[in-house]
Amino acid sequence: MSKVVLITGGSSGIGKSIGEFLTHKGFVVYGTSRNPERYPETKFNLVKLDVSDTTTIKEAIATVIAQSGRLDVLINNAGAGITGPIEEIPDAEIQRNFETNFFGPIRVIKAVLPQMRVQNSGLIINVTSIAGYMGLPYRGVYSASKGALELITEAFRMEIKDFNIHMTNVAPGDFATNIAAGRYHAPVLEHSPYKKPYGDTLSLMDAHVSGGKDPQLMAQAIYKVISTEKPNIHYKVGEFMQKFSIVLKRILPDKVYENMLMKHYKL
Structure with a gap:
C-alpha cells in the first residue's frame, strides 16, 4: 500500500520539490496552500490549508483521510x-x-495525532533550519522560531513514542527558492543606527539564497528519512560549512564563535 503524505506549504520551493519527488516514487501526496486554485499545474493533490487557521487544518486533514483512508507522513x-x-x-x-x-506546525501536529494513534503508526517531519541552531545577526527572529521548533520536537518525540509515531527535524541550509522574495524585510531606514550593517548583511543573505543548493537535495533527504525505520532526532542538509558551523558552535568558546559569525557577516 502506498504511503499517504501531507506536505504543508507544498505549492512552491522546497515543499513542491518534495511533493514531486515523492509522487515520482509512488507515494500518495497531498500538498497544501492557502490558495490552491492558483496552482492548477501542480503534479500532486493540493488542498487548502492555512497553518494559522485551525478550521482549515481540520478540513484539510479530513479531506485527506476521506479520500485516502489514512495519513502516514x-x-x-x-x-x-x-x-x-x-x-x-x-x-x-x-x-x-x-x-x-x-x-502553525504545532497546530497541524495536534490535528494529525489522533488519526496516527488510531493507525498505531505515523511519521512527522518538521522542516526547520540550520539557522535555528544559532542566533544570526538580523535573522534573530527567524533563528528563534526555527530553534523553538527544533527543541519542541525533541520533547514531542518522547511523548508520542508509545503510540508508534516517530518525529524528527530536517534542517536545511540555503537553497535556491523564492523564500527571499516572500519573507518580511524590515526596511533599511535612512536614519537608523543599523542602516549600513543591516543593509550589507541583507545583500549577503540574498546572495546566499540565490546561490543555494538545488531543492531536489532536500527532497532526496526527506525520502531517505521516510524510508528509515527509526529516524534520528536531527538531520542537516546543505553545504558542508553550514553543517559544520553547528559542530563548531558546540566545541568553540562562545565569544570565539560569535567573532567567527561577525567576521562572516563583516560586522
Whole structure:
C-alpha cells in the first residue's frame, strides 16, 4: 500500500520539490496552500490549508483521510522568513512569524495525532533550519522560531513514542527558492543606527539564497528519512560549512564563535 503524505506549504520551493519527488516514487501526496486554485499545474493533490487557521487544518486533514483512508507522513514545511534589526521589527511581525514557523506546525501536529494513534503508526517531519541552531545577526527572529521548533520536537518525540509515531527535524541550509522574495524585510531606514550593517548583511543573505543548493537535495533527504525505520532526532542538509558551523558552535568558546559569525557577516 502506498504511503499517504501531507506536505504543508507544498505549492512552491522546497515543499513542491518534495511533493514531486515523492509522487515520482509512488507515494500518495497531498500538498497544501492557502490558495490552491492558483496552482492548477501542480503534479500532486493540493488542498487548502492555512497553518494559522485551525478550521482549515481540520478540513484539510479530513479531506485527506476521506479520500485516502489514512495519513502516514506529515511534513511540516510551511514557513516564512523574516529579517531586520530586532529593535526595529514591529512586534506584530515577530508574532506573525512565530505563528507560521512555530505555532502553525504545532497546530497541524495536534490535528494529525489522533488519526496516527488510531493507525498505531505515523511519521512527522518538521522542516526547520540550520539557522535555528544559532542566533544570526538580523535573522534573530527567524533563528528563534526555527530553534523553538527544533527543541519542541525533541520533547514531542518522547511523548508520542508509545503510540508508534516517530518525529524528527530536517534542517536545511540555503537553497535556491523564492523564500527571499516572500519573507518580511524590515526596511533599511535612512536614519537608523543599523542602516549600513543591516543593509550589507541583507545583500549577503540574498546572495546566499540565490546561490543555494538545488531543492531536489532536500527532497532526496526527506525520502531517505521516510524510508528509515527509526529516524534520528536531527538531520542537516546543505553545504558542508553550514553543517559544520553547528559542530563548531558546540566545541568553540562562545565569544570565539560569535567573532567567527561577525567576521562572516563583516560586522
